[in-house]
Amino acid sequence: MPDRILGVLGGMGPLASAEFMRQLTLLTPAARDQDHVPAVLWSDPRVPDRTAARQGTGPDPLLALLRGIRGLEAAGCGAIAIPCNTAHGWIDGMRAATALPILHIVDAAAEALRAAGIPPGPIGVMGTAATLAMGLFQDGLQAGGWEVSVPTEAEMARLVTPGIALVKANRVAESHAPLAEAAQALAARGARAVVLGCTEIPLGIAAGPAQPFPVIDTIQALALASIRWAQGERG
Amino acid sequence: MPDRILGVLGGMGPLASAEFMRQLTLLTPAARDQDHVPAVLWSDPRVPDRTAARQGTGPDPLLALLRGIRGLEAAGCGAIAIPCNTAHGWIDGMRAATALPILHIVDAAAEALRAAGIPPGPIGVMGTAATLAMGLFQDGLQAGGWEVSVPTEAEMARLVTPGIALVKANRVAESHAPLAEAAQALAARGARAVVLGCTEIPLGIAAGPAQPFPVIDTIQALALASIRWAQGERG
Structure with a gap:
């Protein structure tokens, strides 16, 4: 036991x-x-x-x-x-x-990237403006050879920040579209996987169709x- | 706050x-x-x-x-x-x-029965063998005028007890069929609502199609x- x-x-x-x-x-x-x-x-x-x-x-x-x-x-x-x-x-x-x-x-996310077989190279990270500004993932994932790109300021303002706020306000279903759009933009710019680096984001991403690229759920x-x-x- | x-x-x-x-x-x-x-x-x-x-x-x-x-x-x-x-x-x-x-x-369940508009009269209660043997719901719901019926011993042994154990073993999807069958048997015998009086049961019941009669989720x-x-x- x-x-x-x-x-x-x-x-x-x-x-x-x-x-x-x-x-x-x-x-x-x-x-x-x-x-x-x-x-x-x-x-x-x-x-x-x-x-x-x-x-x-x-x-x-x-x-x-x-x-x-x-x-x-x-x-x-x-x-x-x-x-x-x-x-x-x-x-x-x-x-x-x-x-x-x-x-x-962030160590847990690195382990999940390894377990998912994501090779060194470009990945995307979504998170709060503070998480991204503090460089938590940029610093923590560097040793694994992953090159972190993040949403643009315009994507943060229009999609990610409002999406996170919707989950915190119990409006999970509504958060899916903006959060998925931001993840897809990272994938379109070359990210081989997208780390959902704010624990509200996996809830929103899971509230709709699955994404056609690997996503790393930091809650899981x-x-x-x-x-x-x-x-x-x-x- | x-x-x-x-x-x-x-x-x-x-x-x-x-x-x-x-x-x-x-x-x-x-x-x-x-x-x-x-x-x-x-x-x-x-x-x-x-x-x-x-x-x-x-x-x-x-x-x-x-x-x-x-x-x-x-x-x-x-x-x-x-x-x-x-x-x-x-x-x-x-x-x-x-x-x-x-x-x-049980007080919370009584309040939920009132909120759902379930009038005094026959209702069903599912629970562990111990909860039913101790009469927790039979005693607690009496004052509201609800007459509690419970699964038969055969239904407990074949459906309810194994269904609860499946949820505790993370096999939630598999628990739906036996738990739903036990709820339906209570409704078929005249229960106007079925109280899911073990907190594993609502998880199993929610893992499949909705029931065509009121169910009271004791977690909620x-x-x-x-x-x-x-x-x-x-x-």
């Missing part, structure tokens, strides 16, 4: 966190309840908006993130997964404040990394 | 808990992350099997349930929702051990009760 408890720092957004818990369950080889991964989900949607903070128009989320980490530590968790790509912009501050390993979502990638950790791999 | 934190004592099973978090999110009127209900999900699939305990063939789950409640108290939660019907058989022990209100899933009912609590109603 598994005895490592996964801490999930979530609520950013809450629908992505719920989907993370669903994938964590469905991707675990299990024949009964007791085979599944014990986990505590700290779903705090009140964490200040990460993109607004990075753009200097809102309060810093670090204190709220650290409050969640304290809660997960107190609950006995042995590692932390954060199903919000943008929050990883504060990972240095979080790592400085806890001895628990944090399973980095982080769930798989979490299951590997729960099964005994070092975090 | 909401400031009441919901405690979710879950993992029984984990897929039902994830679906509870999804419904909690989708049913909340929200335009952005910060409008959603803060929640902590204690997903502990290691809690001893409730049905085996009630049947005298497995250890008692109360200690594990109380450990979860302690964790949710420590996290600052103001009420507890338990998306597992069978676990409510231990509610006296849980209520004796905490000052937090526990939002009873508990999510709605939780949102009412978060919005300020007394628990």
